[in-house]
Amino acid sequence: MRRIAESTVRRLSLYLSFLEEIEAQGVTTTSSDDLAHLGGTTSAQVRKDLSFFGSFGKRGLGYSVPELSSRLRAILGLGRQWRVCIIGAGRIGAALTGYAGFVERGFIVSGVYDSDPAKIGTDWGDLIVADEANLEQDIAANNYQIAVLAVPADAAQKLADRVVRAGIKGILNFAPVQLAVPPHVALRAVNMAMELEALTFAITNNGA
Amino acid sequence: MRRIAESTVRRLSLYLSFLEEIEAQGVTTTSSDDLAHLGGTTSAQVRKDLSFFGSFGKRGLGYSVPELSSRLRAILGLGRQWRVCIIGAGRIGAALTGYAGFVERGFIVSGVYDSDPAKIGTDWGDLIVADEANLEQDIAANNYQIAVLAVPADAAQKLADRVVRAGIKGILNFAPVQLAVPPHVALRAVNMAMELEALTFAITNNGA
């Protein structure tokens, strides 16, 4: 398959969340125009995005909401359940462990790890904080495919190396460092200070 | 000033964090090549990014670390202190309130708001959770410029409208909805489910 732009994938996620919303309301048909109005894009963009993966609409009519949403779920790889572990039992780890949006999308968080003896064994409702020393064997045993790194910056690369060696397929990094991973491992980063800096840049340069 | 690409701003943040790191190590000079090696970009890209704002290097020599980092701070609007309030005293709100990365960059989080009577008045270490009903008057009184939305999706737009009317300059949205704000307000969103979906898309389409 041709390489798909980052921006396209983000929009597909957006379309899906809109489709799920109107599907719950009982709407059965939609159009590229409807999908465009959310997310501030254009109908041509919507059709182009979808065209990379096939033709899902009917000319003159639009798209079937259940069909398109099921297609998008398949495209995004959401047809299966994903097993996720969270590394770092600090505040960010806690926020992510309980995040409802993950479950809704089929992400199953079933492990939280830390190296701090004071945290290991703590009961977090559904889960008990496990010892980071067992990370490799647990990834293999529980078949985790995705690891979320919620650790301090200076610990992140070492842990990334460990989960990669243990066979993880994707890493979502919340530590404020640029990680290096081999090309066969998917990597995405959320850097909250960087987001705030993008805001201050925009405010400073918008004549505010 | 000419419009600066989103991607350029993100890279400037990256360069700055690298500069601060080596500055702490006592390094006084660096080059576009050094800056490129972190963040997996190219030296030409680094020079182009900087060229939008001026000429900060010396030909044949490179860049002075303290000078370039101070220039970048100015460009990103970090020369001043920013007053930030967090709306939503759930787990994400808690994680953000204590996030060390914010303080390091001059962001002062001095208010947390919620509408739940069970949470209002709770002591969160430095702060006490305040009543969301007082939001408008507090934004004015405390001169908050940035609001972080860490509330459920269905509450987010209404709160965005309120903080905009109260004069906020920028919003960082953690709720999984697309917000609409007037053009003079800066908006950035972090959608964690979307990040995970970008991962599953990459994993699914990388032959993993």
Place this chain on the structure above:
DNA sequence: ACATGTGAACTGCTTCACAGCG
């Protein structure tokens, strides 16, 4: 000699406009 700064070439995402089909 060396690394910056920058116009020019290139690549790739977005927008346009219309043919195609229900």
Place this chain on the structure above:
DNA sequence: CGCTGTGAAGCAGTTCACATGT
């Protein structure tokens, strides 16, 4: 007729290559 699907055009961001200055 209406809305999709798509080649072509347009535009923005990246890369190249070299002139420039130290």
